[in-house]
Amino acid sequence: MEDIKNYRNQSPDLRESLEKAPFFSELPEESLELVMSHAVLRSHPANRVILLENDWGGSVYFILDGWVKIRTHNVDGKEVTLNIVGKGEVIGEMAALEEAPRATDAITLTPTTISSIPAQDFVNLLNSDPLAGVRLAQVMSKRLRQLNRRLRLREADSLSRVADTLLFLAEGQGKETTQGVEIPNLPHRELSSISGLARETVTRSLTKLEKKRLIKREDDILCIFSLDSLEQIIS
Numbered sequence: 001m002e003d004i005k006n007y008r009n010q011s012p013d014l015r016e017s018l019e020k021a022p023f024f025s026e027l028p029e030e031s032l033e034l035v036m037s038h039a040v041l042r043s044h045p046a047n048r049v050i051l052l053e054n055d056w057g058g059s060v061y062f063i064l065d066g067w068v069k070i071r072t073h074n075v076d077g078k079e080v081t082l083n084i085v086g087k088g089e090v091i092g093e094m095a096a097l098e099e100a101p102r103a104t105d106a107i108t109l110t111p112t113t114i115s116s117i118p119a120q121d122f123v124n125l126l127n128s129d130p131l132a133g134v135r136l137a138q139v140m141s142k143r144l145r146q147l148n149r150r151l152r153l154r155e156a157d158s159l160s161r162v163a164d165t166l167l168f169l170a171e172g173q174g175k176e177t178t179q180g181v182e183i184p185n186l187p188h189r190e191l192s193s194i195s196g197l198a199r200e201t202v203t204r205s206l207t208k209l210e211k212k213r214l215i216k217r218e219d220d221i222l223c224i225f226s227l228d229s230l231e232q233i234i235s
Contacts, residue, residue, distance in 0.1 A: 057095025066112025081193035086173030
């Protein structure tokens with residue numbers, strides 16, 4: 001069941017959450033006050049639609065915890081996963097900046113906590129605080145770099161493409177542990193959509209990586225023992 005909190009009623013919760021988000025770290029107090037004046041904190045279960053393609057962008061969303069899939073559909077109606085984003089990411093910003101309908105869907109993959117602010121508040125923040133603009137540029141640059149890498153590997157072998165997909169997820173939201181870097185053990189259909197490979201091919205490639213003792217899958221967690229080893233497979 002969703003839990004919804006408004007800043008005016010739960011200010012300590014929201015302030016603490018936003019201050020930990022990379023986008024808002026080190027922003028001046030007046031900028032934080034602008035963000036929180038109309039902000040709402042929501043907790044969503046997995047498989048909940050947050051944004052719908054072609055809806056008008058009335059809000060911008062900041063992921064404080066969890067994973068969200070950004071998807072669209074091709075001309076044949078087949079689902080295409082464009083990105084998987086997590087803690088610290090912003091979504092819905094393009095529709096706000098362009099004053100246009102949303103170009104993609106956004107769906108939670110795991111239980112997710114999100115803060116939303118009105119689109120106009122987001123635009124006002126960018127106009128008033130240069131650091132906020134720099135942070136948004138950094139987000140865009142990271143996404144472009146990841147996309148360029150995935151495009152370069154379109155003709156690579158299946159094992160390299162699956163290894164790159166795992167690295168892509170680890171770079172975005174990997175959690176370092178004593179064993180290695182942990183990411184959610186996503187359904188193979190999601191990894192298939194990201195890598196552009198058949199689900200069966202993804203399953204075989206993951207099994208190969210596990211036999212090489214490069215990864216380990218347990219319930220909801222996939223542990224990558226060595227990022228460098230996966231990089232070597234790609235190169």
